[in-house]
Amino acid sequence: MTQSIVQFARRIVVKVGSSLVTNEGNGLDRSMLSNWAGQIYRLKQMGKEVILVSSGAVAEGMQRLGWKIRPAALYELQAAAAVGQMDLAQAYADSFGKYELLTAQILLTHDDLSSRKRYLNARSTILTLLNLDIVPIINENDTVVSDEIRFGDNDNLAALVANLIVAEVLVILTDQPGLFTSDPRKDAAAQLIPQISVSDPHIVAMAGGVGSHIGRGGMRSKVIAAKRAARSGAHTVIASGKVDTVLIRLANGEAIGTNLLADMPVKDARKLWLADQLQVRGSVVVDDGASNALLSGGKSLLPIGVTEVKGNFERGEAIACLDSAGREIARGLINYSARESRKIMRQPSGKIESILGYVGEYELIHRDNLVIL
Numbered sequence: 001m002t003q004s005i006v007q008f009a010r011r012i013v014v015k016v017g018s019s020l021v022t023n024e025g026n027g028l029d030r031s032m033l034s035n036w037a038g039q040i041y042r043l044k045q046m047g048k049e050v051i052l053v054s055s056g057a058v059a060e061g062m063q064r065l066g067w068k069i070r071p072a073a074l075y076e077l078q079a080a081a082a083v084g085q086m087d088l089a090q091a092y093a094d095s096f097g098k099y100e101l102l103t104a105q106i107l108l109t110h111d112d113l114s115s116r117k118r119y120l121n122a123r124s125t126i127l128t129l130l131n132l133d134i135v136p137i138i139n140e141n142d143t144v145v146s147d148e149i150r151f152g153d154n155d156n157l158a159a160l161v162a163n164l165i166v167a168e169v170l171v172i173l174t175d176q177p178g179l180f181t182s183d184p185r186k187d188a189a190a191q192l193i194p195q196i197s198v199s200d201p202h203i204v205a206m207a208g209g210v211g212s213h214i215g216r217g218g219m220r221s222k223v224i225a226a227k228r229a230a231r232s233g234a235h236t237v238i239a240s241g242k243v244d245t246v247l248i249r250l251a252n253g254e255a256i257g258t259n260l261l262a263d264m265p266v267k268d269a270r271k272l273w274l275a276d277q278l279q280v281r282g283s284v285v286v287d288d289g290a291s292n293a294l295l296s297g298g299k300s301l302l303p304i305g306v307t308e309v310k311g312n313f314e315r316g317e318a319i320a321c322l323d324s325a326g327r328e329i330a331r332g333l334i335n336y337s338a339r340e341s342r343k344i345m346r347q348p349s350g351k352i353e354s355i356l357g358y359v360g361e362y363e364l365i366h367r368d369n370l371v372i373l
C-alpha cells in the first residue's frame, strides 16, 4: 500500500496556489488560511520544520482593485501584487498568531538566487527563522521582477526553496486531488496517480499546459518543480488543499494525492545552485566528442570541443552547454568571455595563449564548475 512520504520528513516546504488561497479569485479565503496555520502548528508540534510558499498576491490584489480580468501589462500585475501582498502577509500573521506563532515574509527574485552570495544569505536567513521557531512565508517579489527575471510560477520557486534549504519533502497543495493521467477538467476518464517516479518519461506529458484562470503554473509546472526538487533529494506530494486536515494526515503517513518520488542522484550544494540558475547568459554548442566527455566521462569542457558560441557573456557567468541537436545537456561557469570564447573555440588549449595573448585556464569550463542536467 502507498504510504505518505511526508511521514518521515523533518523539513517540509508547503506550497499553496492562488486558486486555493483566494477562493478561486474571490478574495482571501481566511478560514482556509487559518486552517493551514492550525495544521502547520500541529506539524511543528510533531517536530517538523515547515516553510510556506504562498501565491495569491496578484489574485488578491485584483480582487481588492475590483479587476475582473487578469491584466496583461506587467506594471498592472505588479501594482496588483503590491496591493495583494499586504493583505496576504497580514492574513497569515493573524492566522498563525492565533497559535502564537510568528511569521516572516520573504520576497525573492531570481536575481537573489543567481548570485552565490545572496543565495547563501537567503539560505541562512530562512534557517535562522526556523531556529527561532518562526514560520517563513515566501512569495516571488512580483512588484520588482521583469519578465526576464521572473521565476514564472511559485511551483518552481517552492522547488528552489526546497533545494536551498535541503528540505526532505515538497508538498504542493492545489485545487485538484493530485496528478491525474490527464487534465481532469477536460477528461472525465482521467485517473488519479497515487505514486510515480519523477524520472518517469511520461510524467510531463500527463500534465496539461497552464492552469486555471487564477493560477499561473498548472500541473505541468508542478511536475517540473518535482523534478527540480528531486535534484536535492526532495520528494514531492501533490494534493488538494481542501481535504480536511490534509497536512496532518500526510504527516501521519496517510496516502493522499500523488507521491512523486525523487529517485535520481543528489547533487552537491554548489552544483545544485548552478543547476537552479533559471537564467543563463548565453550558450556554447559542443560536438559529439565533447558531449560524450561531459555526459559519461565527467570531464571539463575544452575549447576544442566547442563549435558555436551564442549570446554575450563575461568570464565567470553561467552559460548552457548544448549538444549538436540544440538540447541543453549541462551548464557551468565559463572561464572566458563570449568574445574570447569565439576566438578560441575549435582550438587546442595549447593555442589559447597565442590567440588571446594570455592564458587563464586551459578549460573553457572546469568540471568543478559544470553540472550535468
Ligand SMILES: Nc1ncnc2c1ncn2[C@@H]1O[C@H](COP(=O)(O)OP(=O)(O)O)[C@@H](O)[C@H]1O
Residues within 6 Å of the ligand: 016, 017, 018, 019, 020, 173, 174, 175, 176, 178, 179, 180, 181, 182, 183, 184, 185, 206, 207, 208, 209, 210, 211, 212, 213, 214, 215, 216, 217, 218, 219, 220
Ligand atoms: N494531469 C493533470 N492532473 C491534474 N490537474 C491537471 C492535470 N493537467 C492539468 N491540470 C490542471 O492544473 C490545474 C492546477 O494548476 P493551477 O491552476 O496553476 O493551480 P495552483 O493555483 O494551485 O498553482 C488544475 O485545476 C487542472 O485543471
Ligand SMILES: N[C@@H](CCC(=O)OP(=O)(O)O)C(=O)O
Residues within 6 Å of the ligand: 016, 017, 018, 019, 054, 055, 056, 057, 058, 059, 081, 139, 140, 142, 152, 153, 154, 155, 211, 214, 215, 216, 217, 218
Ligand atoms: N507570485 C504570484 C504567484 C503566481 C503563481 O505562480 O500562482 P500559482 O500558479 O497559483 O501558484 C502571486 O502571488 O500572485
